[in-house]
Amino acid sequence: MFFQHVYDKSLAQGSYLIGCQATGEAIVIDPQRDIDVYLEIAKQNNLRITHLTETHIHADFLCGSRELAAVTGATMHLSDEGGEDWQYQFSHKGLKDGDVIKVGNLSLKVMHTPGHTPESISFVLTDHPATDKPVMVFTGDFVFVGDIGRPDLLEKAAGLIGTKEAGAKQMFLSLRKFSALPEYVQVWSAHGAGSACGKALGAVHSSTVGYEKIRNWAFQYGEDEQGFTDYLLADQPEPPKYFAMMKHLNKVNRPLLVEVPKHPKLSAEQFLNAYANGLKVIDARNKADFANGFIPCSLNIQGNNSFSTWAGWLLNYQEQFILVCDDNQIEDLTRKLMRIGLDNIYGYISDVNDLGMELQMADVISIDEFKTYINNEDVQIVDVRGVTEYEAGHVEGADNVFVGTIPDNLDKISKDKQVIIHCQAGDRSAVAYSLLKKYGFKNVKNFSGGMKEWQASEGKTITCKEASCIDA
Structure with missing residues (x-):
């Protein structure tokens, strides 16, 4: 048996290429949209990608099964579980609980494991030349290392009200199926630490x-379903805004992108004309370079592992945009964006x-200056971290407006007072600063050191149990 785990750090997303070396057949589970990685793995190992599958209709990335099918001719095996509202709306071979996909001398048995989503399935792999006992289970967003999939995404991200409690009940029952598997079976999921698909995912990729x-x-709640449900639904991170679009695009027919597109480097004249016509500018430089000189109204989304997540929060799928990045960054950023379907890159500039x-400069302040603004009635301190982080401990008097929701909550930030923003360590506040400047806030300062520096200096924090909190 051939096995390779492909991991995208930018979305903490895992996919798998598994092959039978005797017959040369291979299957890919939950592929990312830039498919060249799988084609190269197959080529290097004398395999043919003959089968494709997904564990569920994903919300956090645009699955590349259809791109791979178009290039390789492989058969797509997709869940037909979950009821009429949870069916893939394009041609595929349907899977039900107990069905088996045969890939040469390997078999993957389908186990319907609803909870995260109604159609969610897992695959129990048996390597028959070695043993007739199962050796691996591919759980998608069902069971992670140290956590399980959240059932509230359909409600929070896709607006399907009333689904989270039903999902929690389904999850409770699905865990019993998982528990019945042999304890030695390896567990491989679709996500790792950093994913918004759970709240406590482990840093290692596999378990048993x-x-x-x-x-x-x-697995520690026994028969206490209510206690399990309460804990599962509490304190989940904010689902990125783009999740609803991913849920839609992964379900319906859509344009395919079988190669990583190449985008033009714009001349100064081309950029200025596009800028004058209102194209949005995304500056992917590091926050320090951005602070030292940035294009007015541009957004600072650093080109690190969080780039696609924040782009998904703040861009829409109809508008074109321009990137500011180095020449050696453009391919990587293009891949990160295409993995969530943001294909409308007009071009890029590097300098x-x-x-x-005329460029603008960010007003970044030190912790000593930040301290002078505490408890000042003419100052509004805005903590742009997530709600759960804020509730666990924040600077006294600070309001909470999560950075991803700033465009929808501008009325909660004062245009009359001096505004001081911060996050945990400066990355999110850099995004927030550029957002507020774009929306016309003039009196904004960024305490880039954030809660990390504040707590290191033994600054006082309070929890939401100790204060009346404002959040968005």
């Missing part, structure tokens, strides 16, 4: 059924100083 039964919180336009 036995280890999860011992260490994963979800803002070549444009002949």
